[in-house]
Amino acid sequence: MAFTSSMAVVGAQAGPNYPAPMLAIKNMQDAATLGRDAALEVEAKYFAKAAVTPQASALIGVFLADQGVKKAAGAWEKKSKKEIKQAAVLGAGIMGGGIAYQAAYKGLPIVMKDIRDDALALGMNEAGKLLAKQVEKGRMTPAKMSETLGRIRPTLNYGDFGNVDIIIEAVVENPKVKKVVLAEVEGLVREDTIIASNTSTISISLLAEGLKRPQNFVGMHFFNPVNMMPLVEVIRGKQSSEDAVAATVKLASRMGKTPVVVNDCPGFFVxxxxxxxxxxxxxxxxxxxxxxxxxxxxxxxxxxxxxxxxxxxxxxxxxxxxxxxxxxxxxxxxxxxxxxxxxxxxxxxxxxxxxxxxxxxxxxxxxxxxxxxxxxxxxxxxxxxxxxxxxxxxxxxxxxxxxxxxxxxxxxxxxxxxxxxxxxxxxxxxxxxxxxxxxxxxxxxxxxxxxxxxxxxxxxxxxxxxxxxxxxxxxxxxxxxxxxx
Ligand SMILES: NC(=O)c1ccc[n+]([C@@H]2O[C@H](COP(=O)([O-])OP(=O)(O)OC[C@H]3O[C@@H](n4cnc5c(N)ncnc54)[C@H](O)[C@@H]3O)[C@@H](O)[C@H]2O)c1
The missing domain is CATH 1.10.1040.50 (N-(1-d-carboxylethyl)-l-norvaline Dehydrogenase; domain 2)
Structure with missing residues (x-):
C-alpha cells in the first residue's frame, strides 16, 4: 500500500521522462521482504538499469557541462581587477526592477533610474513582494528585508551617476531610444564606468555606434523573471574590451547567475x-x-x-x-x-x-x-x-x-x-x-x-x-x- 501510494505521488512529480525515481521505489518494494544479500542483488540490478538510460547520460552531461561553464566564467573573472561597489540600472520595468532586486539581494547597492514615478513605485513594490515572500518562508528576517530594500535607490534623475562602476540599461527595446539613453548616460559617468545593455535582440555593435567609449560597452542579457532564471549572456561587441567583458562576467556571478560569454549578432545566442x-x-x-x-x-x-x-x-x-x-x-x-x-x-x-x-x-x-x-x-x-x-x-x-x-x-x-x-x-x-x-x-x-x-x-x-x-x-x-x- 505504502509503495503504491508513493509511486502515485513520485510518478506524478517525476513524470514519464525521469525513470530513476520510480525505479528506486520499485527497487525498495522488490527488496523489502528479502535478506541483506538478496536485497543488495536487487539493488545492483535496478542501479544498473537506471545508470544506463539516455536520461542518466544526459543528466551526467549536464552536471559536467555546468562545471565547464562555471570554469570558463571563472577564467574570465580572474582577468578582471575591477571592483564593483556601486551599480545602476536604467529603467524600472519588468527587467530593470528584477535586476535591481537581484543586485540588492546579493548585497550590491544599486541606483534604479526611470523617467516615470509610477514605474519606480512599481519596481520597488515588486522587489518588496519578492523579499516579503522570503520573510514569509522564514529565509530572511524583516530587518534583513529592509536592509536589502535600502540598497535600491529609486530616482528620476542622474544625480549620483558619477560614482557608479557599472550601468545596466534596461529601457524599452527600441534602438533609437536606447542609443539616445546610452549616449546621454555616457556623458555623465567616469571614463572607466562600464555600460551594459540588457537588450534581448539588438546587436551590441550597432548600439555602440554612437558611443565615445565603445570599448566600455557590452551586452548583459538577463532572462525573465530575473530572480529565477540562472543565465546571463554577456555579449562581446566588435569593440568591447576584454576588461569590460571580464568585469561584467564577475558581476553576473556575484549576482548569483551563471554567465556565458557570447559573440555579437542579432538575438545573440539564446x-x-x-x-x-x-x-x-x-x-x-x-x-x-x-x-x-x-x-x-x-x-x-x-x-x-x-x-x-x-x-x-x-x-x-x-x-x-x-x-x-x-x-x-x-x-x-x-x-x-x-x-x-x-x-x-x-x-x-x-x-x-x-x-x-x-x-x-x-x-x-x-x-x-x-x-x-x-x-x-x-x-x-x-x-x-x-x-x-x-x-x-x-x-x-x-x-x-x-x-x-x-x-x-x-x-x-x-x-x-x-x-x-x-x-x-x-x-x-x-x-x-x-x-x-x-x-x-x-x-x-x-x-x-x-x-x-x-x-x-x-x-x-x-x-x-x-x-x-x-x-x-x-x-x-x-x-x-x-x-x-
Ligand atoms: N521582458 C522580458 O522578458 C525581457 C527579457 C530579457 C530582456 N528584456 C529587455 O529588457 C529591456 C527592458 O524590457 P522590459 O520588459 O523591462 O520593459 P518595460 O517596458 O517593462 O520597462 C521599460 C522601462 O524603461 C523606462 N524608460 C523608458 N525610457 C527611459 C529612459 N530614458 N530612462 C530611464 N527609463 C526609461 C520605462 O518607463 C519603463 O519603466 C528591453 O531591452 C527588453 O528587450 C526583456
Missing part, C-alpha cells in the same frame, strides 16, 4: 535559436495544426511549456517585435511574407499573460497566479491565417519545431557566436528551460544520431531555409562524430 523554434511553430499553425496539440506535443517532449503558452508568457507584442529584429538580421531564413497567428492576435490587442489574453486567456487562481484556459475566440481571430484543421503526428510536430532550433545552434557554433557545445546546451537549459533530461540541443543530436537527425531535417527542407541542415551537422552525420565524446 534568442537567435529560440526564434526559429517559434517560426517552426507558426508554420505548423499556418499548415493547419492546432496550437493546443502543438503545446501538448512539445510538453510531452519535455519543455516546461509549449510554444503557444511560452509566447503568452514572453508577451506576444515583445515576441512580434523581436521576430522583426531577427528577420532584419537573418532575412534569408527568418523573414517570411505570410502573416502568422501571433501577429494577428497582437493586432487584436492580445498580448499574452500581461493583459490576460493571448493564445489562451488567464485569470488569477486562489494564490493569485495566472491560470490559463482555452478561449474559442482565439480560433475565430486566427482563422484567416491558418489552414483548415489537420492532425499532425506528435513526432512531426516535434521535428518541425526542434529542427529549426537545432540547425541554428549548429550555425552559432560554426560562426563562433557561442564557444562550445557545452555552453550552447547550458545556455538553453538555464535561459529557456530546455528539457534537462535531454541535456540540451547538442546532446539531443548526439542521442538522436547526427545521421538520423539529418535524414529527418532533409525531409522537412522544402518547408523553408530554416530547415536547411548546416554543414557542421552534415559533416557529423557523414563521419559519425559526436558533439560530446
Amino acid at each position: 534568442n537567435r535559436v529560440l526564434f526559429p523554434y517559434f517560426a517552426g511553430f507558426h508554420m505548423l499553425m499556418r499548415d493547419g495544426a492546432d496550437f493546443q496539440a502543438i503545446d501538448k506535443a512539445m510538453e510531452r517532449f519535455g519543455w516546461p511549456m509549449g510554444p503557444a503558452y511560452l509566447m503568452d508568457v514572453v508577451g506576444m507584442d515583445t515576441g512580434v517585435h523581436a521576430a522583426e529584429v531577427m528577420a532584419q538580421g537573418f532575412p534569408d531564413r527568418m523573414r517570411h511574407e505570410w502573416q502568422n497567428a501571433t501577429q494577428v492576435l497582437v493586432d487584436h490587442q492580445r498580448f499574452g499573460q500581461k493583459n490576460g489574453k493571448g493564445y489562451y486567456v488567464y485569470a488569477p487562481d486562489k494564490k493569485g497566479k495566472p491560470k490559463k484556459s482555452v478561449d474559442p475566440a482565439t480560433y475565430d481571430l486566427i482563422k484567416g491565417v491558418v489552414a483548415e484543421r489537420k492532425e499532425f503526428a506528435p513526432e512531426e510536430i516535434v521535428a518541425r519545431c526542434m529542427v529549426p532550433m537545432v540547425n541554428e545552434v549548429a550555425r552559432c557554433l560554426e560562426e563562433k557566436i557561442v564557444a562550445s557545445p557545452q555552453e550552447a546546451d547550458m545556455s538553453l537549459l538555464y535561459g529557456v528551460g530546455f528539457p534537462p533530461f535531454r541535456g540540451g540541443a547538442c546532446r539531443y543530436v548526439d542521442q538522436t544520431g547526427a545521421a538520423n537527425y539529418v535524414a529527418v531535417a532533409d525531409k522537412l527542407a522544402p518547408l523553408g531555409r530554416i530547415y536547411e541542415v548546416p554543414q557542421l551537422l552534415r559533416d557529423m552525420a557523414a563521419s559519425g562524430k559526436k558533439f560530446f565524446g
Whole structure:
C-alpha cells in the first residue's frame, strides 16, 4: 500500500521522462521482504538499469557541462581587477526592477533610474513582494528585508551617476531610444564606468555606434523573471574590451547567475535559436495544426511549456517585435511574407499573460497566479491565417519545431557566436528551460544520431531555409562524430 501510494505521488512529480525515481521505489518494494544479500542483488540490478538510460547520460552531461561553464566564467573573472561597489540600472520595468532586486539581494547597492514615478513605485513594490515572500518562508528576517530594500535607490534623475562602476540599461527595446539613453548616460559617468545593455535582440555593435567609449560597452542579457532564471549572456561587441567583458562576467556571478560569454549578432545566442523554434511553430499553425496539440506535443517532449503558452508568457507584442529584429538580421531564413497567428492576435490587442489574453486567456487562481484556459475566440481571430484543421503526428510536430532550433545552434557554433557545445546546451537549459533530461540541443543530436537527425531535417527542407541542415551537422552525420565524446 505504502509503495503504491508513493509511486502515485513520485510518478506524478517525476513524470514519464525521469525513470530513476520510480525505479528506486520499485527497487525498495522488490527488496523489502528479502535478506541483506538478496536485497543488495536487487539493488545492483535496478542501479544498473537506471545508470544506463539516455536520461542518466544526459543528466551526467549536464552536471559536467555546468562545471565547464562555471570554469570558463571563472577564467574570465580572474582577468578582471575591477571592483564593483556601486551599480545602476536604467529603467524600472519588468527587467530593470528584477535586476535591481537581484543586485540588492546579493548585497550590491544599486541606483534604479526611470523617467516615470509610477514605474519606480512599481519596481520597488515588486522587489518588496519578492523579499516579503522570503520573510514569509522564514529565509530572511524583516530587518534583513529592509536592509536589502535600502540598497535600491529609486530616482528620476542622474544625480549620483558619477560614482557608479557599472550601468545596466534596461529601457524599452527600441534602438533609437536606447542609443539616445546610452549616449546621454555616457556623458555623465567616469571614463572607466562600464555600460551594459540588457537588450534581448539588438546587436551590441550597432548600439555602440554612437558611443565615445565603445570599448566600455557590452551586452548583459538577463532572462525573465530575473530572480529565477540562472543565465546571463554577456555579449562581446566588435569593440568591447576584454576588461569590460571580464568585469561584467564577475558581476553576473556575484549576482548569483551563471554567465556565458557570447559573440555579437542579432538575438545573440539564446534568442537567435529560440526564434526559429517559434517560426517552426507558426508554420505548423499556418499548415493547419492546432496550437493546443502543438503545446501538448512539445510538453510531452519535455519543455516546461509549449510554444503557444511560452509566447503568452514572453508577451506576444515583445515576441512580434523581436521576430522583426531577427528577420532584419537573418532575412534569408527568418523573414517570411505570410502573416502568422501571433501577429494577428497582437493586432487584436492580445498580448499574452500581461493583459490576460493571448493564445489562451488567464485569470488569477486562489494564490493569485495566472491560470490559463482555452478561449474559442482565439480560433475565430486566427482563422484567416491558418489552414483548415489537420492532425499532425506528435513526432512531426516535434521535428518541425526542434529542427529549426537545432540547425541554428549548429550555425552559432560554426560562426563562433557561442564557444562550445557545452555552453550552447547550458545556455538553453538555464535561459529557456530546455528539457534537462535531454541535456540540451547538442546532446539531443548526439542521442538522436547526427545521421538520423539529418535524414529527418532533409525531409522537412522544402518547408523553408530554416530547415536547411548546416554543414557542421552534415559533416557529423557523414563521419559519425559526436558533439560530446
Ligand atoms: N521582458 C522580458 O522578458 C525581457 C527579457 C530579457 C530582456 N528584456 C529587455 O529588457 C529591456 C527592458 O524590457 P522590459 O520588459 O523591462 O520593459 P518595460 O517596458 O517593462 O520597462 C521599460 C522601462 O524603461 C523606462 N524608460 C523608458 N525610457 C527611459 C529612459 N530614458 N530612462 C530611464 N527609463 C526609461 C520605462 O518607463 C519603463 O519603466 C528591453 O531591452 C527588453 O528587450 C526583456
